[in-house]
Amino acid sequence: MKEILELIENNRSNFSELNLFRFLRNQSINPVKRLAFAPCISPFVMSFGDLNKYVLQQHPTSDKIQEIINQHTAEEHNHWNWFLEDIQALGYDFNINFNSTLKFLWSEETKSARWISYQLYRFIYDADSIQKLVVLEAMEATSSVFFSEISKVAEELYKTKSIKCRYFGEHHLKAEESHSAFMPETDDYINKIFIPQKRKEELATIVNQIFNLFSDLTESFFQYAIKYQDNSFPLNSYCSQSYDYEYIIIGAGPAGLQLGYFLENSNRDYTILESGDSPGTFFKDYPRHRKLISINKRNTGYSDPEINLRWDWNSLLTQDYSKNFTDYSKKYFPSADNLVEYFNDYAKEFSLNIKYGVTVEKISKNQGFVLLDSYGNTYSCKYLVIATGCPKLYIPEISGIELAEKYTDVSVNPEDFENQRVLxxxxxxxxxxxxxxxxxxxxxxHICSPSPVTMAWKTKYVGHLRAVNNNFLDTYQLKSQNAILDAEILGIRKNRNEYVVNVKYSHANGESEELVYDRIILCTGFRFDDSIFDVTCKPALTINNRYPAQTSEWESTNIQDLYFAGILMHMRDFKKKQSGFIHGFRYNIRTLHRIFEHKHHHAPLPSRKIPLSPQAITDFIIDRVNTSSSLWQQTDFMCDLITVSDDSQEVQYFDELTKDYIHEGYLGRHEHYYTVSLEFGQNVADITDPFAIDRVHKEDAFNSSQSEFIHPVIRRFHKNTLIAEHHVIEDLASEWKEDVHIQPLLKFMTEQLTHSQGIGAHLLEAGLLTSEQLEVALEDQERQATARLGEVIQKRGWVKERTIQFLLNQVNNTLVDHPALNACTQLGNNLVEAGLLTSAQVDEAIQEQKISNKRLGEILVNHGWVNSQTIEYMMKHLSKANATAQPEVAVMN
Ligand SMILES: Cc1cc2nc3c(=O)[nH]c(=O)nc-3n(C[C@H](O)[C@H](O)[C@H](O)COP(=O)(O)OP(=O)(O)OC[C@H]3O[C@@H](n4cnc5c(N)ncnc54)[C@H](O)[C@@H]3O)c2cc1C
Structure with missing residues (x-):
């Protein structure tokens, strides 16, 4: 056996010069990087335990050599426990799913670590004790090289990073050195074992093969360490599943659920990724004191489920009003726990495709979006919707602010504040x-911030202070030791057990003072977290970096196909309307889904064709303003749209679009359209005492535009420009069903559609008035109340009375009454009749035309007597009128 042991010793010295060991000895490389191969050796470490426990051992035995083997392997078989500890200490104990772990352990990169185990089994299984001993001795030689080198790296690691390793460290090395097989008497016994020559050759071959196997193994460790020196587990290659969808929504709060509902109903390929283990994670913690400020009014006196949504602020929308929050609580201000329960049931009832426990950690964009979750799974999609809410508490930049406790985790037990002064x-x-x-x-x-408190009852914005939270005001105004300070906080410092706060008052001529408190609590609002986006798709932010900037389609202003839903939609009506709350954004999301269907799947925006009659349109408007919950909740933000086709033949009624979406897009290019909205008076927020407002008399429809409370407003536009406006007078019960509501609206619609198709629109089209002038004229008209628009324009001196009268006749289709004349003569006649040219000018132009052969309109424009838009207008209406009478004369010259 001595010769075999010498062969092992020779192999051992060559083995110690392999790449891996030179790499381990290179102290210029960070020890963490030198140990980067640790995950890759796991298949070998774990199966080595089995090899010792189940294959090398044999019981019972009377064979002395087998006894030595049994003793040795019993000492060796559970060293993998130390390895698990080290994996954790080195930071490789990732939270990855089981399938991913299996994939890694059976990957190409760990192949050598598996292969060697199978080969060692081959040498040992059914072998006699001599062969087993030789295999063991060869393995021990390689491991002594390995552990003597690696324990030095572990030592460095401990000294530099305080990371203690047992498997890779001295602990393991010492255990290896003190094996009983290496005791002198055992060693001596082994040396003296007689081996016949032929057997010696066989065993020498096995020794060489074992060293070759371990050489290959160490090379694979070395390659792995080089590849993953940055300590990064190869997440993307081994630990990931890939999923592909057309739409991905991040976040299963109310917004994610609401959009999921519509995508599910339209059979779109979508998923919702949610970090919590069920929907509505935000409401599991917030509001901290659990009472919602969204009302839950179950008894309204109405049976129409659409009307009832006006006072049910928590339900998500469904097509058939089938799942409402009102069944979950009887309280007007319900508990957030009820909301969480409701969201759970909603998600289940409509089988929404939600993946729970998935936290998106990184988003990048190339062709489409690629999302990476905390388990290393990737998700790709064409359209990405961010519904992650506003999870980050805003921390103002105040010196010493870190001394304050936060709304997010401060105690909610009042007893913890017994006898304390609190800011x-x-x-x-x-x-x-x-x-x-x-x-x-x-x-x-004390409650403190630089601006005064704003009451929701005054501004009609439900995010301002609600009466349900305003007990405190009484304790201030009635001198009960509490106060509301309008002041800037300049700094906070600690003085023994107290906090000294330096404040500068907003309304006291710069007065400042130091106030002392026992506790300070930050309740400074929440904001959007953009940390998950990488540089390829970082959305632009706005409103003091609080919200992502969005278009009128809720798309990022700088990243195409990236959309926002839920509270993030509030960017477009920040602190004005209700998009920051369920009862506002649920409608925005329905509209967003309609926009998706229109934009991405070529479906028309839903609309109804209605008869072209003032009565029919009035009836539609009256029905909608009396029933719609979206117009009610999203006052002056959402509106219905009525378009009249260019040939005045067709009227379309669209429900629930946003005002800016209409005016900024193709819909706003219509020459003749109306918006229908519910609105509070424009000055409502400036009224000093909202409980003492002078109200218009119920029957004073003439002054309906002075209404301060919610009321319908109908506006007519020509290509984006406001032409006319009508207010339906406010009503105590908000029911607009009486003559005083309907008749003035009918008159307005009749005027607009038949008698005077908006003189303003015609003047604009004819280039005789600018849109700025029209705006001023409309304001004048509103002030003068009785005046007609044409009169106001004429008084301003912008257009002659005669021209206005001429165009009003045009509106009534009486412009062309000389079909026998040729178009040229008609054009000249009409311009004279409109008071825009004299007969002399027309004659001169006609003479010139005979010589030059130019068009009459061109000659008139060249002289600077009229502008080309006026000529185009005249020709357009001339040819329209003549089209049926005498087509051949409707020629431009
Ligand atoms: C104190 C307080 C009280 C409020 N009370 C009300 C109220 O009574 N009524 C009301 O209508 N509104 C209330 N609001 C406003 C409220 O925040 C919103 O109405 C609602 O939470 C917004 O819904 P959302 O779906 O947009 O976002 P959230 O409800 O915040 O939902 C976002 C979801 O995204 C998940 N998520 C976040 N990041 C990731 C990620 N990286 N990967 C995977 N998932 C992620 C979260 O776990 C969460 O479930 C309140 C706000 C505050 C601060």
Whole structure:
């Protein structure tokens, strides 16, 4: 056996010069990088335990050599426990799913670590004890090289990074050195084992083969370490599943669920990725004191489910009103727990495709979007919708702000504030909700921010302070030791157990002072988190970086096909309308889905064809303003649209679009369209006392535009420019069903559609008035109330009375009454009749035309007597009127 052991020793010295060991000895490389191959050796480490426990051992035995083997392997078989510890210490204990782990362990990169185990089994299985011993001795020689080198790296790691390794460290090395097989008497016994020559040759071959196998193994470790020196587990290659969808929504809050519902119904290829284990994660924690500020009014006196949504602010939309939140709580201000339960049932009822427990950590964009989750799975999609809410608490830049506790995790147990002085920074609902909770126990509560508190009852914006949270106001105004400070906080510092806060008052001529508190709580609002986007698709931000900037289609202004839903939609009506709340954004999302269908799948926006009659249009409008919940919730933000085709033959009624989407897109290029909205008075937020407003008399329809409370507003536009406006007078019950509501609207529609198709529109089209002038004239008209638009324009001196009268006749289709004349003469006659030219000018132009052969209109424009738009207008209406009478004369010259 001595010769075999010498052969092993020779092989051993060559083995120690392999790449891996030179790499391990290279102290210029960070020890963490030198140990980067640790995950790759796992198949070998784990199966080595089995080899020792199940294959090398044999019981019972009377064979002395087998006894030595049994003893040795019993000491060796559970070293993998130390390996698991080291994997954790080195930061490779990733939270990855089981399939991914299996894939990695059976990957190409770990092939050598598996292959060697199979080969060792081949040498040992059914072998006699001598052969087993030789295999063991050869393996021990390689492992002594390995552990003596690697333990030095582990030592460096401990010294530089305080990372303690047992498997790779000295602990394992010592265990290897103190094996009983290496005791002198055992060693001596082994040396003296007689081996016949022929057998010696056989065993020498096995020794060489074993060294070759271990050489290949160490080379694979070395290659792996070089490849993954940055300590990055090869996540993308081994740990990932790939999924591909047309639409991905990130976040299964109310917004994700609402959009998921519509995508599911239109059979679109979509999924929702949600980091929580069920929907509505935000509402599991917030509001901290659990009372929602969204109302839940179950009894309304109406049976129409659409009307009832006006006072049910928590339900998500369904096509048949089949799943409503009102069945989940009887409280007017329900608990957030009920909402979470409702969301769960909603997701299940409509079988929404949601993947829970998936946290998207990175988003990039090439052709489409690629998302990476925390398990290394990738998801790709064409259209990406971000519905991740506003999860980041805003921390103002104030020196010492880190001394403050946060709304997100401060105690909600009032007893923790017994006899304490508390400062709350911020004046929103979360600040007042927090203060309200401490009224029973705190000594003093101050609520502070630079701007005064704004009441929702005044501004009609539900994000301003709601009455449900305003107990505190009483405790301030009635001198109960609490206060609301309008002040800038200049700095916070700690003085023993107290906090000293330096404030500068907003309304006290620059006065400042130091106030002392026991606790400070930050309630400064939440914002969008853009950290998951990489440079290829970072969306532009706006409103002090609080929201992603969006187009009128809720698409990112700089990243195509990236959309936003839910509270993030509030960017477009920030602190004005209700897009930051379920009862606002649920309608936005329905519209967003319609836009998707239109834009991505060529479906027309839903609309109804209605008869072209003032009565029919009035009836439609009256029906919608009395029933629609979207117009009610999204006042002056969402509106219905009525388009009249260019040939005045067709009228289309579109429900629920946003105003800017209409005016900015192709819909706003219509020459004749109306918007229908519900609105509060324009000045409602400026009224000093909202409980003492002078109201227009119920029957004073003439002054309906002075209505301050919610009421219908119908506006007529010509290509984006406002032409005329009508207000239906406000009503106590918000029911617009009486003559005083209907008749003035009918008159307005009649005027617009028949008698005077909007003098403003005609003047604009004829280039006789600018849109700025028209705007001023409409304001004048509103002030003068009785005046007609034509009169106002004429008084301003912009257009002659005669021209206005001429165009009004045109509106009534009486422009062309000389079909026998040729078009040229008619053009001249009409311009004279309109007071835009004299007969002399027309005669001169006609003479010139005979010589020059130019068109009459061209000659008139060249002289600067009329502009080309006026000529085009005249010709257009002339040829239209003559089209049926005498087509051949409707020639341009
Ligand atoms: C204190 C407080 C109280 C409020 N009370 C009300 C109220 O009573 N009524 C009301 O209508 N509104 C209320 N709001 C506004 C409220 O935040 C929104 O109405 C609602 O939460 C917005 O819904 P959302 O779906 O847009 O976002 P969220 O509800 O915030 O949902 C976002 C979802 O995205 C998931 N998510 C986030 N990041 C990732 C990621 N990287 N990967 C995977 N999933 C992710 C989250 O787990 C979460 O489930 C309140 C807000 C605050 C701050």
């Amino acid at each position: 709350i920074i911020g004046k929103g609902n979360s600040a007042f909700e927090t203060a309200d909770n401490l009224i029973d126990t705190a000594v003093t509560i």
